[in-house]
Amino acid sequence: MKTITFIGNGNMALSIAKGLKNNYKIEVVGRDIEKLEKFEKNIGTSIDKFLLDDFNVNDKTIMLCVKPANVIEVSSKIKGKARVIYSVLAGTSISTLKQNLGPNAVVRTMPNLAASINKSMTTLTGDIEFKKEAEELLGAIGSTRWLSSEKEIDIATGLAGSGPAYLALIAEALADGAVKQGLRRDDAMAIMRGLFSGFGELIQEIHPALLKDGVMSPGGTTAAGYGALEDGNVRSACMDAVGKAYKRATEL
Secondary structure, eight states: OOEEEEEOOSHHHHHHHHHHTTTSEEEEEESOHHHHHHHHHHHTSOOEEEESTTOBOTTOEEEEOSOGGGHHHHHHHOBSOOSEEEEOOTTOOHHHHHHHHOOSOEEEEEOOGGGGGTOEEEEEEEOGGGHHHHHHHHHTTEEEEEOSOHHHHHHHIIIIITHHHHHHHHHHHHHHHHHHTTOOHHHHHHHHHHHHHHHHHHTTTSOHHHHHHHHOOTTSHHHHHHHHHHHTTHHHHHHHHHHHHHHHHHHO
8 A cells, every 4th residue: 555644734634634544554744743643533544643853755755735834844854855745735836845845746736625525626737747646646535637837726726725615605605594584594504505415416517507597587586596696796706716816826
């Protein structure tokens, strides 16, 4: 069984590790042994745990899951030359990673929190010789899409990487709307979850515009509700959300 070495033990690392644990041996590197033990408990399987100081990455396959601002600190503590670094750091360029960490190769990846249930939409770009391996590795946690440039993965960060937060806001707001009109909270939440589950299947095969047209009858309830969304500039706000997230990714 191949080994994946995680540097960093935050939420994204945990989500990816949960998705990979059945197919790969997991080792995790961090700064606090208690947090590493908590990580092991949360992942639900035995892992190898190491402290960051003087950790040797020589010839290892690294999943880099630290904050972008911590790259220099990590580079000052590790030793050796990694075989390849798969980085989940938003906005951190391949050249920056190579300059500071000195691996043989780098692939930038942008998974999302659905990795923990093997439903991530993960975008990839980097050293082309690792494309097949990257798609296989990250394919274990969901769908993948190889992009041709770092600009494209920064844009995709604002869509797929940050997208779960946007959808969570919409889900909560829709449930709140039902409660406002008199539906019980637990009923509203159950109905909202069923809505998202079914929609997730439909959107795989049907264009969003066709889905909307299929449910919107003239002068009906959907048309009334849809009009309210347009009045609230929801479409424009969603487009701006992706744009602002992309801008922020380039600033990190």
